[in-house]
Amino acid sequence: MTDKNIKIALVQMSMTESVNENLAKACAKTREAAKNGAQIVCLPELFASQYFCQQQHPDIFDLAESIPGPTTTAMATVAKEMNIVILVSVFEKRTPGLHHNTLVVIEADGTIAGLYRKMHIPDDPLFFEKYYFAPGDTGFKTFETSKGHIAALVCWDQWYPEAARIAALKGAKIIFYPTAIGWHPDEKEEYGERQVSAWMTIQRSHAIANGVFVAAVNRCGFEKIVGKGLEFWGHSFVSDPFGRVMTQAEQDETILYHDCDLALLEDTRRNWPFLRDRRIDAYDPILNRYIDKEE
């Protein structure tokens, strides 16, 4: 495992209706990132297709695939060819009638290091994920890859401090969040800026609370599947363990790079040692849905 720096790349991309086109673009951009020195490359959530959860229709389950399947096999070829770790988000068909939003970690030799099934599933207008994805049963996972010890979480997970904390307690140095978040056209003008701000703030806070790097990879582009469509806001970024945004995309397609300096992680945790003072004897109320009445 690398001792000092881990160079990561985040592929911010837009998707068309063609799965083949999307997959070809993802492969090409991943190769480009590897040529530029990236050791770990993360693609956006469900990059093989447009964000189909904008509507509920049973035919859409045809997009789901097994693991291994076409998407992971294509990316495994790139991983082995370029000697890099790749985080691959897949609409997983586990068995008929049981599907997941799954993140597959592919090792530099092309093997599957493991998978994480999205634990927190949203369900809001134009984001009908509970229809498509069963809640993950993997728990929160980290992966000690050949390029670094990482955690792989997905989109809605980013709003939950519990997930990031568990990832850090399991030793992750970098938390990746492949994402598909965008503006509803009716909301963008009034709420757009504050939505992006909240989205960045909560993820930067995970970096701060846990002394880890956080890498968020959003899709971009406008997708009109139903109604007025969704404008995916891009703005992928990397936060250092102090919550500083080290690099950030605009709304266009781009590849973001960052050298994650593990000496900085050590230094940050040494100066503000939050992990030292946790009150693990007093956190069990967190395991409740709600606590209806203070005694």
Next chain:
Amino acid sequence: MTDKNIKIALVQMSMTESVNENLAKACAKTREAAKNGAQIVCLPELFASQYFCQQQHPDIFDLAESIPGPTTTAMATVAKEMNIVILVSVFEKRTPGLHHNTLVVIEADGTIAGLYRKMHIPDDPLFFEKYYFAPGDTGFKTFETSKGHIAALVCWDQWYPEAARIAALKGAKIIFYPTAIGWHPDEKEEYGERQVSAWMTIQRSHAIANGVFVAAVNRCGFEKIVGKGLEFWGHSFVSDPFGRVMTQAEQDETILYHDCDLALLEDTRRNWPFLRDRRIDAYDPILNRYIDKEE
């Protein structure tokens, strides 16, 4: 309990070596806040004295007091006179050799509604709190006061998402963080800005993750007890449930006011319903100090 708005006031103040002066100033500013319509007033951490934890000396325990004691009695008089709830941070002497950093919630009739003993105790150069304060044994508490359902946490607690989450699960609508945080003169130039940014980000994230208001009340002023002293950075602020900073102080003494609109809290949680999707079946790893090896 108020249904719609709760008007709060945060007294950002500096302290001298005189406990009597500090207490008189706190009473005067609290009265002023009440005259301006505040229903709940929060004072900074340990406002009766300068921040004595800059050094370790056994004589300093003379500053500690019982509860009820001089500080809470003085503030209870103001609470009853003005019909307001006051959050009063006290260096508590529980018994010889056992002291706490304690937050007392005083009801509008002058009675003590309850107390919270700071759970997370820091210990860093010039912040030698583990010498003075035993870790709290109250757990994380909320208080259903006559002016609103609030949680009272203290300073270092603000770095711990677990504390804020438990407060929200217990029904708190506003989380108060009386604080004493400042710049070490050697660090201010290089790290000062990013320290304030991290401090704000982590607290705004608690507002976002939990859909609550967060009110942070820092002291201000320069205190030179030993060495080069500490410059308390002020910057008290109120965040709405979406993480937006609604009002913020500079470094000077001031009283910050905010009308906390509980309809906004309802609206925020309805649009991004994070509490709905928590995976309470999968959070128990949080109760570990660390998880040494992924199986």
